[in-house]
Amino acid sequence: MKKFQGQTAFITGAAAGIGQALARSLAREGCNLFLVDIDAGGLQRLRDELSARPVQIWTATCDLTESDAVQRMVSEALQKTGGIDLLINNAGVAYYGATDQMTQPQWDWLMSINLLAPIQITQLLLPSLLLREDPHIVNMCSISGLVAGGRFAAYHTSKYGLVGYTEALRAEYGRRGVGVTAICPGPVRTQLYDSAQSSKPGQKVPHPPAWLCATPEQVAEKTLKGIRRDSRQVLITPMAHLLFQMKRFVPGLIDFANRFSRRGRQKRLDAVVAARRSASIAPVVESPSSGERRAA
Secondary structure, eight states, X not given: OOOOTTOEEEEESTTSHHHHHHHHHHHHTTOEEEEEESOHHHHHHHHHHHTTSSSOEEEEEOOTTOHHHHHHHHHHHHHHHSOOSEEEEOOOOOEESOGGGOOHHHHHHHHIIIIIXXXXXXXXXXXXXXXXXXXXXXXXXXXXXXXXXXXXXXHHHHHHHHHHHHHHHHHHHGGGTOEEEEEEESOBSSSHHHHXXXXXXXXXXXXXXXXXXXXXXXXXXXXXXHHHHTOSEEEESHHHHHHHHHHHHOHHHHHHHHHOOSSHHHHHHHHHHHHHHHHHTOOEEEOTTTXXXXXX
């Protein structure tokens, strides 16, 4: 996609952070916008802010965990806009904590928003995109879809899946003139960490140091440049570039860093011993119905 003026972009997670920055940047370029978020107030404020621009703006409030709601929202977008030229799957959430403490509803919540909703939206919009002159699909994948660390297993899983889906789309539709780009930023100063769920109620998710982070505006700028160049993958922040190269050339170093711990293994073994001791000394009581003896 060489130009944005007169085109129509569909953006999820548009009320704040990267999505908001993308909406502002595209509006300056003269691109019409269909903006989606669960935050109705945030969408309205953004729409009011951009109303002075000579572009058309539509908004839709949608919970991306609800498949039926997603389908209705996409149908509404096609009806109102007449067709989408640029799809940006940007919405995302995170979970921080020990993976063995995650519940199935927490897994379902994260995977629905980060992976299943982008797939569903893309599948629903593909027929329309294929009828446009210069269509493009962007998936906000993160460096977490290329290099994994600890305590973010669900987030990594969703982003690895999104990277794979993006590569598959590019392989299949690139020959038909559809641009497909995976955006892989390092940490970005957004609400992702504040809104993330945690394995411990009330526990704050640690924020990366500010000097490691990009701003939403920097991500938006790099994203638009990547779209114009039809880039396969866009890495953003020095940290993302460093991790990618380390994974590529010295994967053992990343593996060592992830596995290194002075007390991690010993703590787990201490817990195993404590659990066995507790089981072995459980009091034995007599069953009132059968007279059998059993552990309490």
